[in-house]
Amino acid sequence: xxxxxxxxLGSVRIGxxxxxxxxxxxxPWQTLSRSPSSASEIxxxxxxxxxxxxxxxxxxxxxxxxxxxxxxCRAFARKLEQTTNAKVILWDERLTTAAAARxxxxxxxxxxxxxxxxxxxxxxxxxxxxxxxxxxxxxEVMGDK
Numbered sequence: 001x002x003x004x005x006x007x008x009l010g011s012v013r014i015g016x017x018x019x020x021x022x023x024x025x026x027x028p029w030q031t032l033s034r035s036p037s038s039a040s041e042i043x044x045x046x047x048x049x050x051x052x053x054x055x056x057x058x059x060x061x062x063x064x065x066x067x068x069x070x071x072x073c074r075a076f077a078r079k080l081e082q083t084t085n086a087k088v089i090l091w092d093e094r095l096t097t098a099a100a101a102r103x104x105x106x107x108x109x110x111x112x113x114x115x116x117x118x119x120x121x122x123x124x125x126x127x128x129x130x131x132x133x134x135x136x137x138x139x140e141v142m143g144d145k
Contacts, residue, residue, distance in 0.1 A: 002052035005029075005086070006127025007042070008093065008119050009056060009073050014038055015119025017127045018049060026127035028120035039079035046084045054086045057093030057126040091130045093122070 006026055008015035014032045019025065032038060046054065056077045059069040073090065081088045 003049055004053045005051045006123040007056045008123040009076055013119045015123035017123035026124045028124045031119045039083050043083040046086050051086050054080055054088045055091045055127050055130045058090040060092055091126055093126050
């Protein structure tokens with residue numbers, strides 16, 4: 001079964017989350033250090049895990065406009081399109097990092113403990129939001145017929 005990958009692109013780290021085999025749940029997966037070879041590294045992981053769709057979080061201002069970080073994400077998404085066979089989709093990520101931090105805090109993790117996984121949890125939130133929207137709108141997700 002094909003999987004879906006969630007990407008939270010930061011200036012220093014990239015959080016990754018992956019769907020389960022059924023396409024119902026997003027799971028935190030790993031954090032990469034951001035580098036010029038990040039797209040290639042993600043392409044390798046995409047091939048390894050049989051990922052067919054990549055959801056890249058697109059930062060937006062609270063008023064819905066796009067800033068400089070959005071252009072960086074768009075450029076990264078284009079690189080992923082060029083280096084993988086997966087479909088790349090940009091998805092609004094407003095407040096995902098804040099939601100991830102709140103979730104980790106509620107789970108009893110201190111700010112220091114959160115640092116190593118916050119990007120993965122933000123990617124999980126992006127991916128889960130996208131998967132939930134597909135189900136809500138009755139769209140096909142991951143080959144469901």
